[in-house]
Amino acid sequence: MTEEATAGQAGVLARILDYANRANPYPLYAELRNTPVFRAPNGAYVVSTYRDIWALMHDPRIGVSAMSAGMGGGMGGGAGAGAGSGAAAGAPGGAPGVGGGAFIGMDPPAHDRLRRLATSHFEQTEAVRPGMLRTATGLIDRMQGKQQIDLVDEFAYPLPVSVICEQLGVPHEDEPRFHPWSEAIITALDPRPGQQDAAAQASAEMNQYMAGLVERFRVEPGQGLLSGLAAEEGLSTQEVVATGRMLLIAGHETTVNLIANGMLTLLRHPEVLERLRDEPELVVPLVEELLRYEPPVQIDPKYMTLDDVHVAEFMIPKGSRIILALAAANRDPNRFPDPDRFDPEREDNEHLGFFTGIHYCFGAGLARQEAQVALTELARRLENPRLLADPPPYRPNPTLRGPRHLPIAIDGIR
């Protein structure tokens, strides 16, 4: 790996993170794959090929517990306060960020224990579909009479919020309170320099809010994960709060993007949208292809090597941060034939949209079914939907990537 090549790839990475390229980073990801592993200026190693990322996520020599700021942490391409922000993350468990104290930021054995407990109290079977359908139906009903909608504000955001609140046992009417906290925390996860500062206050307030819920459930059990975990003998309030918080944030920030990216993709492929209208079960392989083609989580920066690890011809030294470019791996031609083609019936689609290995997306069952229900209903009921802005305005975050607004013109609602 020559110095020039490293510098070149660092430039590519910087351009991926640059908001100017938010709408279409994929040609840049393709360039990134030219060098499967390289060392970024802040010392992290960036890996972008499918085979190597898959192998690393199954490699016990990498872990996450040294990474305490959840997802994100200085990846900035240049100098600046944010560049080392992985180190600025603070003590585990108390830090701002999605994962602070939750099992996403832990290694086995602690990770396994917490995840197992959470799994046993989190409903993700097909029993969740009727409720999702009811909520989706209501949201679409409210679009009656409109000629123009914002799919994000009117559907892609409220649906996952409603679903995750129900599954967690968080009162839906508190949404106006925790929405700004969630936004602030997500902004703090933006890996670009200077974004991490605002979240501490929001984080503390959210923790306090959740702790209040947990204490109430300890006294009077209710429905959902928080109540279930509150009743578990071996769990502290802090552990329950951390878990609930991680799922509350992850449970809507990512699913919003899955649905919005999904609808955007369908509107760009109208023949697929039409097929979906006539063959609702097409949504099943279609959602998997969306998870590959436009993954809501584009980059996973939470890992560190616990020992020297060979990746391709590279040796990543012990104690190094690793940045996994999942969106690049999902378009790796060595794994996916014709990778830049959106093929709703693609076979052999072992995508990384939900990761792999022990940190495989905890809520994948919920998210997947939510996207299936959402896209089927949208396809069925929106009459003659057209994109009003292509590309639409994007959220700033390059890691949790999706449109901030998705303005769509419609003739009506069926």
Next chain:
Amino acid sequence: MSPAKGVFSADGHVVVVGASLAGLRAAEALRKGGFRGRLTLVGDEPYEPYDRPPLSKQVLSGRVAPESTALPQDSGLDVEWRLGAGAVGLDLAGKRVRLADGQDVSFDRLLIATGTRARPWPNPTEAALDGVITLRGRDDAARLRRELDAGPRRVLVIGAGFTGSEIASACRSLGLAVTVTERAATPLAGALGGTIGAVAARLQRENGVDLRCGVSVTSLEGDDAGHVRRAHLDDGTTLEIDVAVVALGAQRNTEWLRGSGLGAGPRGVACDAGCRVFDMYGIVTDDVFAAGDVARSPHPLFGFEFLALEHWSNAIEQAEVAAHNMLHAESERRPYLHVPTFWSFQFGVGIKSVGVPPLGEEVVIVQGSTDERRFVAVYGHAGRTVAAVTFDQGKWLEFYLDQIERAAPFPPQYRNVAQPEVRQVLPAEFPDPVVPTEGPMIVRTGHSPTERAWTLLPARGGRA
């Protein structure tokens, strides 16, 4: 009519003897590979191919019916099914298979995939008692289910290998009293060694199994109605039982090849790295192939020693290589390079292995803890990693597969998650093969393609 050497795809007649997993997958691979000629599948059971692993698990526990185990098949397979009459002889020169119903089937190319059967209870009179059962096929499973439904006072499982252990697990899930006897010091000793086998022993006892190791059953006794009621053990004890499941391993179905001139015997049908069968002089044949449990083939990863594998993945992958090689000229053939992989589900735990644990002399826990029954154990031979076993840690297994393929140093020195405080290297404690156990499912059969007699390999460090 033998077509020109190396040219086969368009016509010709392929006969596959053995209509189970390997036979079916070979047939599918042949069709997918472009074979358009006649394809005949011969099976001794009257059923189309079905999956065996569920028989000792969810079928036995009553969750699933034995007849629900039929395997999915590619549509348009276009196979002539000759079911219910197995092969009884092979005329190699005349290229004919003789069937049990007296019919002959001619072939241009032959795939031998006759698999294994359960080793029977050695005393035929006792074996004929009602309630004395071996579990290999659908009918066995149905018979055993009927016995279990009758509410036996106690089930005796003879042999604590994978099959015996799974059967005990299913019986316990039904709330039945179970005694398991095992000649070796622990369950799974032949497959995983005594050190890891000790964890399996704890798992069994925790789940209410009356496990007796270092003990064997000397005789089974029946009542006047001819139903088994009692078992005598060599430690002098007697058990009152109503069912005796004999789980003493498998025997290769090679008797039908006696006198055929092929290198076939109790240890299996010897084939080369391309699945072509050897004749009894050690010369490879042109038109006869073997795949699955019945085959013993040289493994490059293991010093080209012939291994006979009783693994599900082996049946499929070897069948696919055999099918490919049947259809291709020499220059385009593929070697069978397969690292053995295996799973067993018992007592709510998923046990998986990769590599050849019996090659290992030492074992070390690299992740997790045996106390929690969640761990990764790595086996070493002469300073190299040769196998790994996981208990409920299956997501890590592919990493260890890679380590085995690289012949990574043993014991592992790297730092990893869930690393035990002390990484203690222990002897793996595989039983001396001179002491017969249930059957290790990986049978090391030496380096000779023509050795047909059964000789027990010497203990650790010896050579065949």
Next chain:
Amino acid sequence: MNGSAVRIVVDLNRCQGYGQCVFLAPGVFELHGEEALMYDPGPEEAQRLPVVRAAAACPVQAIRVESPDGRA
């Protein structure tokens, strides 16, 4: 053709216990403990759709279903 409307086989070596199939077709797939997948290889026709969904959801594509149009 043996009786079952739907035929399934799971490559249990490939399976790593992600359990996505259990979410989508709980009447067919069950996890005992964390990784021991027990499934009904021959469920009734009413389970075909959930099973197809389950097969698509498997992160390691370990599930093979005999599909109505004959495609494996």
